[in-house]
Amino acid sequence: LEKDLVIAIDGPAGAGKSTVAKIIAEKLGYIYIDTGAMYRALTLKALSKDYDLEDEQKLGVLAESTDIKLVKAGEDNLVILDGEDVTEEIRDNKVSNNVSVVAKVPKVRKEMVRLQRNMAKSGGVVMDGRDIGTIVLPAADIKVFLTASVEQRAQRRYDELIDKGEDVNLEQIKAEIIRRDNIDKNREVAPLTEAEDAIRVDTTKLDIGQVVEEILNICQEV
Numbered sequence: 714l715e716k717d718l719v720i721a722i723d724g725p726a727g728a729g730k731s732t733v734a735k736i737i738a739e740k741l742g743y744i745y746i747d748t749g750a751m752y753r754a755l756t757l758k759a760l761s762k763d764y765d766l767e768d769e770q771k772l773g774v775l776a777e778s779t780d781i782k783l784v785k786a787g788e789d790n791l792v793i794l795d796g797e798d799v800t801e802e803i804r805d806n807k808v809s810n811n812v813s814v815v816a817k818v819p820k821v822r823k824e825m826v827r828l829q830r831n832m833a834k835s836g837g838v839v840m841d842g843r844d845i846g847t848i849v850l851p852a853a854d855i856k857v858f859l860t861a862s863v864e865q866r867a868q869r870r871y872d873e874l875i876d877k878g879e880d881v882n883l884e885q886i887k888a889e890i891i892r893r894d895n896i897d898k899n900r901e902v903a904p905l906t907e908a909e910d911a912i913r914v915d916t917t918k919l920d921i922g923q924v925v926e927e928i929l930n931i932c933q934e935v
């Protein structure tokens with residue numbers, strides 16, 4: 714590629730954003746920023762402090778006083794919350810099922826977006842989330858909106874959790890994904906929507922390699 718690009722990848726849960734974004738960043742030598750991990754880290758902290766997740770004021774203050782870093786360590790992308798490695802913990806189902814409630818708080822979003830823009834300012838970045846192409850990096854060189862049927866997305870998340878040895882139920886996971894998508898799509902600030910200038914890629918019938926190839930082709934064209 715002739716220049717360092719800023720690549721924004723958005724879409725609902727289980728569309729393949731983080732898997733694909735990470736591979737693309739590696740192939741291009743770019744930094745990868747998982748914005749969902751930041752909202753997850755903050756949610757983990759709020760849960761561990763037993764916060765009332767309806768208390769927006771308190772969550773806003775928490776966001777401003779929390780140190781969240783995304784650190785690359787060899788192959789791994791570590792999530793560091795107030796100096797502690799929480800990479801694994803933030804994937805717990807308890808966090809997944811509460812993160813959308815924390816992420817809809819305007820003050821929380823304001824603080825996360827500030828950190829995200831700061832992380833992206835050097836260019837050569839792949840950032841994934843829900844509002845990257847619309848709000849965080851509206852001038853991104855490439856905006857991709859990944860989708861897949863909700864059945865397929867639930868199946869992927871299910872397979873992932875089964876692999877980790879968790880005792881999960883497919884219908885329940887599907888219901889949780891639908892619920893989370895609804896909160897993300899209907900919140901007042903920065904809802905999950907496709908940017909007007911995004912390229913939509915339906916991954917329902919594509920494997921990871923095919924999705925990566927499609928996005929790399931888009932990068933070549935730009």
Ligand code: CDP
Pocket residue numbers: 725726727728731748749750752753809812813814816817841842843844845893897
């Ligand atoms: O990986 P998965 O799709 O399950 O979710 P994630 O990307 O880790 O994001 C978790 C949650 O964080 C989402 O459901 C949103 O509620 C929130 N999020 C957000 O509001 N804005 C972003 N840019 C990224 C995530």
Ligand code: CDP
Pocket residue numbers: 724725726727728729730731732733869870873916919920921924
């Ligand atoms: O970040 P997001 O929630 O959009 O999805 P992900 O965490 O990257 O992907 C969820 C799961 O689906 C992972 O286990 C991926 O390996 C898998 N996946 C897949 O099987 N086929 C794809 N085309 C994309 C993802």
